[in-house]
Amino acid sequence: QAHFVESGGGLVQPGGSLRLSCAASSSIFLWFSIAWYRQVSGKQRDFVAYIGGEGYTNVADPFKGRFTISSDNAKTMVYLHMNSLRSEDTAVYYCNYHPARENYWGQGTQVTVSS
Numbered sequence: 001q002a003h004f005v006e007s008g009g010g011l012v013q014p015g016g017s018l019r020l021s022c023a024a025s026s027s028i029f030l031w032f033s034i035a036w037y038r039q040v041s042g043k044q045r046d047f048v049a050y051i052g053g054e055g056y057t058n059v060a061d062p063f064k065g066r067f068t069i070s071s072d073n074a075k076t077m078v079y080l081h082m083n084s085l086r087s088e089d090t091a092v093y094y095c096n097y098h099p100a101r102e103n104y105w106g107q108g109t110q111v112t113v114s115s
Contacts, residue, residue, distance in 0.1 A: 004095045009109030012085055020080040020109055022095035029053060029075040035098035036069060036080045038091040039108070050098035051078060085113045 008020040022034065035050035049059040049069040057069050068081045078095060092108035 004104060004106040006093060006095055006106055006109040009093060009111045011112045011114065013115050014086060014113055016085050016113070017081070017083045018085065018111060020082070020093055020111070022078040022080075023076065027076065029071055029078060033098040034071075034078045034095060035100065036078075036093060036095050037100065038089075038093045038111075040088075040091045045094070047098075047100075048093070049080065082111070085111075087113050089113050 003024065005023045006020060008018060010018065012018050020036065022036070030053050033050050033052045036048040037045050038048050039045040047060050048063055049057065049067055051057045051069045051071055053075070055071070059067055059069065066082065066084045069078065070081065071078045080093065082089065090111060090113050092110050094105055094108040096104050
């Protein structure tokens with residue numbers, strides 16, 4: 001049973017960049033699509049981007065041009081690369097299967113964009 005652990009969040013100034021990391025407790029990235037989601041305080045959790053086991057990627061329209069998703073060659077980590085960050089990107093970021101599976105939400109990693 002996979003368990004996702006997110007890391008890499010923190011405080012960053014507007015216009016800055018961060019790379020978030022997602023690790024799984026089992027070798028699932030070869031076989032399943034994995035996605036990043038985010039939840040702004042008080043709002044629903046939104047899809048950000050996903051990567052398929054074959055390497056196909058898709059980024060949700062609101063984040064295209066600023067965010068990209070990738071995995072390492074060993075398919076053990078999935079990354080979310082975030083550039084040109086804005087205050088409205090402040091949120092808790094999660095990884096999960098794509099489509100998301102309710103019982104697999106982890107703790108997430110907090111990203112705060114502020115000067």
